[in-house]
Amino acid sequence: MSQGTNFVDYVKISCKSGKGGAGSAYLHRDKKTAMGGPAGGDGARGGHVIVKGNAQLWTLLHLKYRKHVFAGDGGAGGATLKSGKTGRDEILEVPLGTVAKDAETGEILFEITEDGEEQILLPGGKGGLGNAHFKSPTHQTPRYAQPGMPGEEAWRVLELKVLADVGLVGFPNAGKSTLLSVITAAKPEIGDYPFTTIVPNLGIVAYRGHQSFVMADIPGIIEGASEGKGLGFRFLRHIERNAVLLFMVPADTPRSIKEEYDILLAELTAYNPELLQKPKVIAITKTDLLDDELQQEMLAQLPKGIPSIFISSIANKGLMELKDMLWKAING
Template identity: 65%
Template sequence: MASSNFIDYVKINCRSGAGGAGSVHFRREKHVPKGGPDGGDGGRGGHIILKGNPQLWTLLHLKYRKHVKAGNGVAGEGGRRQGAQGEDVILEVPLGTIARNPDTGEQLAEITEDGQEIILFPGGRGGLGNDHFKTATQQAPYYAQPGESGREEWVVLELKLLADVGLVGFPNAGKSTLLSVLSAARPEIADYPFTTLVPNLGVVAYRDYKSFVMADIPGIIEGASQGKGLGLRFLRHIERNSVLLFLVPATSEDIRHEYNTLLNELREYNPELMDKDRLLAISKIDLVSDEELARIKADLPQKIPVTFISSVSQRGLDELKDSIWQRLTLPPSAE
């Protein structure tokens, strides 16, 4: 899929349907010249509904659909016949989609499961017919309720990718290469920074037919949490990952500093990210000597599991998958 097709943010105008009016009607038949009120109720207006679809991974299909309008309810009729309901509009969205108020930022809905449906904006209620308003003293009411109007509001749909593992690293750290080797994903790979301009997902096969989902996030640079580079736009995708895999190349001048810089950018963006499990992979070990590797091992960050890997020669990849799986299946009591 072309990178331009990855859309994770759209703003659309939604209008739920108005309810139908209640009917003012009286029973009139050949042998019942002065029957009582029998006006039916109006039908409710159509809802605007969000529905989770695991086959979608982008909001591209909604990018150019700026106005969404549900159907209006039909007015009631005589003989206590209720009007038809307005047609609902179902917006299918990828799992991990959040709906927000564009002005206040308030979260309106969140879709995380296959087939999950949430009424984003309910349709207006149908009005009651005059049959509901007869009393002992008012046996022929000439009144019925009008239908309730629908809601018209702008809404922002924002996608946060659902993945088990999120790759975190500076541009050109080898994240896309690792994803392409571990999974069937085919992200663009080149020997220059910011090759990856959109997140990529890949399913990584593990032992005994198990698997987990890995997300390659566009490279973070120092200052990303303040809006520099591409990091700010895509940092939100890291929020849903169970495990964060930090990738630092063995050719880096200062691995400890690079790791701490990445960690600080995540902390500045959202302090809650510090509660997630973290792993560190030293990539591109095929480009350094054994003596250099020994020096690197002596100066690694503390209190974080470290794996040495090479995506090109595929060294250390099984150990990396074992370490990831161990963190993913760690019981809560052991954390």
């Protein structure tokens, strides 16, 4: 199974939390007391539907076929102040970077960012109070108790934003997949046409002294992606989670390097201006065909104030220097 079919970054699930148990209206009885005071226990809350972060997961694939999630109902209160049993919680484990939304309104409910973090997606109904709570000086033997509250039912969306240290940004033929396949263990599909990379490919880049960082090949941007053209928004959201943006511009671009960089930057800015705050590095790719003179000419075209480097993934040129540059940007 290729990573493309393995990677699921969006699921829509029908959730139902458990209803609360009813309180008990029991009146105390024993050998000496035919009709004593109120001694009914409380009903328990219904089960929550909970979302829990799991750092070992990187896709929502395991939830793709779970269309319905039902938590358990709370138990009713018993005699002699005995409380009911709490309803069974239904726990959905998700990768870090998962956002929960209301499917109807699109409202963001919360985001899971830490391993073991738990958030309630749909709360269980409250349990009813037993009759012992309703005793008063004027009413010694209340014969009523509260019913439990109903659970909730709603459609929820879970959406994954990829967490990576470096996000590769560039047009479809910029050499992103080739770079990833050379400097990480990832095996992305490689092709020079738009949307070869239909999902983000993640790879671990080994660095000096047994250190490493995560690189994500984000599907090629086409002009107008921020307006939802092509596969726009779905992919741009992955870029939000990356610490450093590596802009990749091929040496054989028909535009100038600065022009291509400006178009990429404009797309990202239109989608989310905060992306401009992220550290940026520019890599000119496919430079195995350049001579020194041509490289010097290109150097003059590069945007000022942004670290840049000439690389060739095929010829293994400049890759260690690129890793050094990225490491510095990640930890800067």
